[in-house]
Amino acid sequence: MSRWLITGCSTGIGREIARVALEAGHQVVATARNVEAVQDFVADFRDRAVAVPLDVTDKAQIRAAFEAADAAFGGIDVLVNNAGYGYLSAVEEGEDSEIRALFDTNYFSVVDAIQEALPRMRAQGSGHIINISSMTGLVANPPNAFYSSTKFAMEALTEALSKEVAAFGIKVTAVEPGAFRTDWAKRSMHESSNPIDAYAEDVAVRKDLIKQFADHLPGDPRRVGDAVVMLAGLEEPPLRLLLGHDVLKAVREKIAAMSASIDAWEPVTLDVNFPS
Secondary structure (H helix, E strand, O other): OOEEEEOOOOOHHHHHHHHHHHHOOOEEEEEEOOHHHHHHHHHHOOOOEEEEEOOOOOHHHHHHHHHHHHHHHOOOOEEEEOOOOOEEEOOOOOOHHHHHHHHHHHHHHHHHHHHHHHHHHHHHOOEEEEEEOOHHHOOOOOOEHHHHHHHHHHHHHHHHHHHHHHHHOEEEEEEEEOOEOOOOOOOOOEEOOOOOHHHOOOHHHHHHHHHHOHHHOOEOHHHHHHHHHHHHOOOOOOOEEEEOHHHHHHHHHHHHHHHHHHHHOHHHHHOOOOOO
């Protein structure tokens, strides 16, 4: 039995991770901005679930959530950084306040939670930090430039952190779901309020497609919950775990294109040193 703290449990992937972890016998601090949205976890698993209000952009609330885990379970073994939302915008259309708020939620809150978790995990000589990234954290396309940027940043954080804390017995994994049937493209989605006509035939069309297919996406959030709980039980988990046919195809295509470009431009790449 492990002790979990999961952010963003009100709906979708976070909710399913929490439910699968509880069904597997683990102890879970389930968090959400509206704590009423996770009270059913407490009702169904009274001895192993604690519902805690958490706005991840509030460092004091992050600290309070960890203190609640300390009080209820004596600490945490698994931190799942799941809270986040999307923002549809061409780069030129992006609103400064929206972009900064997006980074506050999707990236800086992850840094804050990790910094709160690490002293506890170092002291016990173990732990697993699981960051829920995205296919768009590996492959960027319109109209997700800013959302992708937050997830690319999370990927870099995850990769470097894994090397920093391995000696302390702490594991770090990024999970990259593709298109899953959640509220991401519906209730949770933000969109630029400054559309520019020049992007109407490309970026705007892509925005509409994302919204139109929100209820028909192939990914099952419950399967993400299963995968994350499986990851947490591994002695040697992967640094990255891609989830979905779409993300696998997109990443393989990107790797192939990048490899071809590297080969094509290798003479220029190598021709930049001072002469021997």
